[in-house]
Amino acid sequence: MSELADNGPQPGQSESVSRMQQSEFTSSESSQEVLVEVENNLTSTDEIMIQNAKAYLLQKSTVSNLNLYDHLSQVMTKLLDERPNNAVDIIEDISRKVKRTQFQKKMDTLRDEYEISMAFTLAEIQKTLFAKGVETEEGAAADHEEEVLDTPLPNAMELAYYFEHTGIGLSSDEMYRIFLALKQLVEMYPLQKCRFWGKVLGINGNYIIAEVDFREGEEDTEESVEEEDVEAREDDKDDFGRTEEEEPEEVEDKPPASTYKPPPVIPKEEKHSGTNRYTYFVCSEPARPWVKLPLVTPAQITVARKIRKFFTGDLAAPVISYPPFPGNEMNYLRAQIARISAGTQISPLGFYQFGEEEEEEEEGSVRENYEENTEFEGITTVELLDSMANWVHHTQHILPQGRCVWFNPVQRKEEDFEEEEEEEEQEAPDEPEPEVGPPLLTPLSEDAEINRVPPWAVKASSNLIPQYAIALVRSNLWPGAFTFAIGKKFENVYFGWGHKYSPENYSPPSAPPVQMEFASGPDITEADDPTVEEEQALRAAMEERLAAAEEVEEEEEEEEEEEEDDN
Template sequence: MDRDSCQNFSLDSTSSSHFAPPPVCAPRRKKPEKPAAEEASPECSNVTSSSSSSTTTISIGAFDSQCNLHNARNPEAPNIGYELNVAKSILQKYSTLSGDNLFDHLSDIIKRVIDERPPNVIDFFEEFSRNVREQKFHLPERFPPSGVFDEVRSFRVAKKILQSMKLPYVVEGEDLMGEDLSVEDLRTNEDMRIVIDDSMRYFVTFNERVQQLQFYWTQCGFSISNDDIFQLASAMNRLQTHPSIMQCRFWGCINGLKASYYIVEASLTREEIASRLVMMEEEMRQKQIPFPMRKDREDKPPPAHIGPELTPGIYGWEEFPPEELEKMKPKAAPVPLVEEMELYDIPPEFIGKGCNRYSYFVVNSLFDDWIELPIVTPRQIVVSRQIKKFLTGDLEADVISYPCFPGKEKHYLRTLIGRITAGTYIAPVGYYRRMTKKEQRMFDGEEEEEGEEEEEEEEEEEFNEGEEEQIEDNDVMLLKNEKYEAEPLGSLATPVAWVHVRSNILNQQGRVVWYDEEKARKEREKALALYLKMQMLGEMEEEVEEEEDEEEGEEEGEEEGMIEGFNQPELGPSILSSCANDMNPEVPVSWLARMTSKYTNQKERMLVMQSNVWPGAYTFIFEKTCESIYLGWGHKYYARNIPFKHLPMVQEEFPHNPEDFVEANDPTVEEEEAYKAWLLRKQQKAEYVAEDIEDYDDDEFADQYDDD
């Protein structure tokens, strides 16, 4: 080190000067070793310089301090840990008066500031410190009462998971942990009981064991993740505990761009359906009332003219008093009245019937609460067949399409569920059967009638024998056949052995049951005519009744002719039609049958029927277990994309008939005079008739007076 420090020093000098190295730069050695002193001179050789022009010797005493600095011993570095412990011990020194220490007090202050986050704490730090010290021994809670706590995402997810795993109350007097419950707890848990009518247990046809079905789905090659199956079972169990739901099953999952939908199909109880029908019938009745008869219709008088208000001008009207000016009414062209066009949509089917027989609940996350989808309308189904959209995962999102879809994404999702269910839910022949009359009355809640037991027994025998009757009503609920025997899978690997088990949706109306629009139109016209007569006649009820009796026969004849004529109902495939009759122009083969494995035991195989019309729809059968599921995007298969309906040309946006473009010729003078003469003769004739009637009334009154 000494050598390097000395080498960096140099001085400018003349050529005649000569400098000797400073003795202090020589290494210190023992005195006997004198020859070594000469060897140290090169260490500071750079400090000297020679010059031929000067022989002056410069003292180098200034370098003594620099060389001594390098030779001094460096002090040791401070021990930070030791110093911290010393400082901490000083702060933790307890007071002899209060028994507290400064370290704990500062820790409490910092903790309270972080928890409560008071604004501008530096401005009243002394007061805040005093409050912390006073409240230290007076807080019964573990955390400060005014603390601000931020819930992290993991805590919120864990909280939802715990809520979704809550099991329903089952054992009376004991909770899930086996502890006794008080009377108040029993009262609060009464709403969580599952109350199902014993008569309705006979109609429970859904397989609610989703964890058992998960095993079959995994063997078939399609299923949801194993991590979500337990949460799905817990969520469905939470939904099943609702008193308005009789049974539910996992329908499937439809993917979305931002989130997917888990869908559950549920059957409502008889009481819930009856309560909803009352409100729905009243709403449908109000929508079918003609426009002039509606109470919520606002009859606003038409404006007197179009444009700004017409008032007399400034110039030329100065001498007129303002009262006369206010009474003046300007002459303006009459305002054209808009003719109201009464448009009536086909009403939806009632809850518990047709497309709205079952209710559907969806959720994006299995930890959230289930959301019930609204009922589906025929217009929504018809429009959904003309568009193809990806779902976003938001039920309230708008569906931007042409033609315009009447509703939000939740309505579009409901139409997809109805269409997929009607087209892909199948079962082997004989797996389901129709209801008998007795079962139908029991399902509808009607009382049994006497004297019909023999007929019912005969019907049951016919159904058990497999004789299918041709019933026109397509809107029926099927029951599982108790006497169904499992057939070999080889005989079921063809669409001929499978039938549709859900009602078909009509193509034109979007309903299961055909709706007679012509009959509804005549009923509206009849109601409107009666309403107008009541307004004209007022309290003359007798005359109205007589006229109604005369018109009844005519209207009945018209309705019969209408039914027998051109207005025939639309017919579709029956509810138990064969899958071999499924025809689609886009898909030559509608169904594909495959086995789960070719190498395992034949008794352990399962048969899977895959729909090619709706990719993602599967139906499997194993022994007497047959279930359907859908896992996909909700899109129907098209070979070359869907044939979208494009906007019409501007010229064709409003259609015109040929007679709309016929120009009328202006009348000649002779034609105008002839028309005026005809109006004059007509007016005079009306006056003559009025005078004759007055003369006849006067003569009749005079004759009556003479008789008296």
């Protein structure tokens, strides 16, 4: 530009071009002069302010050991390198990414390390729910059709449809995954009946519960054999918890035998009866493995009524409580399932009936079996909502003993009678009064209230179209238990924390009173050992007494001899 100005216009250039070049030259000179003037006008105070500001920006954080000056420089560099659209809207995200890179591991420069979320892991596991086997043989299709007709798989989507109209239940996606999980369970075991019992909520995980009934003679007996072995080993133990093999060698000074006899153990009910009528499987999420719950014992039900614990989602977790619970969370879950089923499993009146061929029961016996009434025509929704007498319990009541059928703990075996004949006769304990509960198919109108709170609440799914409404019954004693009925269809389900309603705040039971001390007396009162001087004095006094007694005896003998001589 300066060369053109010095040499003037070149050949072929117009005068206007040369004039424009001269004006540019003059403007550049003026701008330089302005900059020089600005630099000269900067005072020492401005320089100090700039230095202080830069020093403030260079201060390092005590948390991340970074400073704002370098961070802003990196953010501006990233913006100028990438030049994204609407930079002002995403500058916060860029600042967060720049700061995050300061703390990432730099182990591999070719690939980024991605954190696998729990949702992604669960989705990978649930892929198996949607897998379908390929049939290669021609006869496989016919066999498959027969299995579909005879399958015990419940129509869980129909259940979800009815409960959705009543305003409760799970989402359709989760319900469909549970439906597929039940399908896997039916394919794994020879089941005669399978039902979605409900979902119990936990702190760290939930439990999806399926109620099943095995076919006759096809249930695995491994668990029962192991339980019998455990009970046999417990019976073989003595008062000190030792078996015959572990008994110590005979010693001359044996400790006195204990006369204490623990209270008799109430045996659990057999399979397919009472509290163990059905078998239950649980899983934490659909597609995760199903776990079979063990049989419940009366002791577990009795203690479960006295405690109140939240579930953790881990079946092997210990249950720390007072009184101590005999088992882990798996046993506690099974006890709560038995309690909830006994109190909330209901059906419309007339859907079930007792068999006609069943003989009359003896006194004290309880009816356990019933059958579906094929002639049941259904009860209208209006009648189901008007009276609770149109609903009945079809699950046996659990007695305070922890069983559905009362067991006499005083009854003795033949071996006990033989032992008693050999030993001395002892006073026989008083015969306890048998516990009696309400029989099967008892109407809900006879249920007792708790602090003026009705045990049940009913409502219709819709008041606008009552002719197509569904009757819904909700349990107030076990919040989360619901039952719907329309026509000939009904179903029970539970969604809750597994706790029973309590009108007052829960307080653990108090510890038993301290055992009274033995009555003190001269025979059992402890005394200090005598000193050496006292022992010597006692020994001398005893010797004097013996010597005096000998002298008296000698004198009496002499007197007797003299009398004999005189005679």
